[in-house]
Amino acid sequence: MNIFGYAQQFFDAPGRWSGADGIPTRLLEHVQYSGLALLIAMVIALPVGLITGHTGRGGNALAVLATAARALPSFGLLVLLTILMGLGLTPVMVPLVALAVPPILVTTYEAMRSVDPSLVDAARGIGLPWWRILAQVELPVALPLILSGIRSGAIQIVSTATIAAYVSFGGLGRYIVDGLSQVDYAKVVGGAVLVASLALATLALFWGLGKLLVSPGVRRGR
């Protein structure tokens, strides 16, 4: 049977669209884990990236930190933390957050640094306090880049959140993990298709956010 056959078999299976192991439930769980992890990553990375980018200090330290964090194996971290802390949401969140912090942090820093210095000079000379310069001048101008950093973090979280299933959490990873242990390839393929679709939906969401939040003056000025 080919991959399309497996997928069709998966999506046509009885009870697939309802119940505790139905697609809507698993999708919602996956979105919840991913959303929470992204939120935590943003709360950590955005302020640090914005402030260091604004002041221009700490760029090297950030780069080292980001490289180190990227080297962390998500799955290994999950298993290690679960052994240390037992089953729970924290061992799931830590690897996901660690995955998204570096792209958000580094891109935000770079985005803030790439704002035309004469713009900041003009804003200072006009008498804007530093926090207004940050929030009302640098942030709106850097926003397209910052959004791209959050987007790559979000997509990585969405694709990796499948590992939650290994430690008996839900989410779309459930289908993949269960499918593998039950030798049910239709389930594995179906789960993979769903994860990939969610990643694409995330991409679309950020495209929409860009349209909504980024000023036309910045968007078309590039």
Place this chain on the structure above:
Amino acid sequence: MIVIDAVTKRYPDGTTAVDRLTLEIPDGSITVLVGPSGCGKTTTLRMINRMVEPTEGRVLLDGRDIREAPVNALRRSMGYVIQHAGLFPHRTVVDNIATVPRLNGADKRAARRRALELMERVGLDAAFAKRYPYQLSGGQQQRVGVARALAADPPVLLMDEPFSAVDPIVRKGLQDELLRIQADLGKTVVFVTHDIDEAIKLGDMVAVLREGGRLAQYAPPAQLLSAPADEFVEDFLGVDRGIRHLSFFGTDTLELTTEPIVTEDATAEQFGAAAVPETPYVLVTDAAGRPRGWADAAVRASGPLDGPDGELLPYGHAFTVGRDSLRAALDSAVLSPTGWAVAVDEEGRAVGVVAQESIAAAIRGAHRAGVLR
């Protein structure tokens, strides 16, 4: 009045940008800081709104040390215009201009109304209000920059090479606009440029700075041209400072001759009668009195030639009596193949002609009166 009092700016690497500079900048006039790159003119300007803090000395605004006021309040009391305008790309033109009024607590509608007023003042069509900076030309962006600086009606305007990134024609337009606005508003303008012609055109007072941030001369432009303090200033002014100096002298005292002016429908006799001994040429005007060109009186007197003005010699350009300077009159005479300058009134009608020799006499007269040196 802004007083720069024995101000020095030294950087940690040991370079001295400004060296014990003292300047009194009078209210309600344009003071230009000019000099080669590295002379500390921008640093000096930036010490007035505390973008740069002096190492020694102090800056006084109306007798008070500027460090006494909160820094952002100080900056909001001074308009600030920079080279590439530094407009906020994410804001529309009207919102860019409304920035400082909004900062000062004006509500959105009042600030926008004020911004629209300012747009008119700087010569920007209201149709630009909703555009973003990237949709404007360099000159238009700079007009928005000036409008933004003026929006909160600050008494002081600091301008850091505002017009040096635009082409010469646009620059001239912006300079004229600034002079027009200044005639209306009477701000205390401190203007930085490396262009001595710009300094002479705009400045009521010009401070020439030399490398290392030392003051070479501080004088009104006419005095700068007539009596440069030293070789450095003389060099910086360039070779044709004598000619440029003439732009400070009016043309109302020039003796104009109206005799050799005839309308194009004049008879051969009238052409012959109009000729003066000094020149074989007469100036031909149209029926409204606007100059068309020079004609050889003797040839015209012997009968009309083919074509309406095919045989007329071009007169170059005319100068407007009263408004244009002696420099424009001399230039007009030099350009004219007959050696005579054509004078017109505000409506462009020829009111007389004047020979190079008469202009030279007027210049000699100015020397005798001691206004030129």
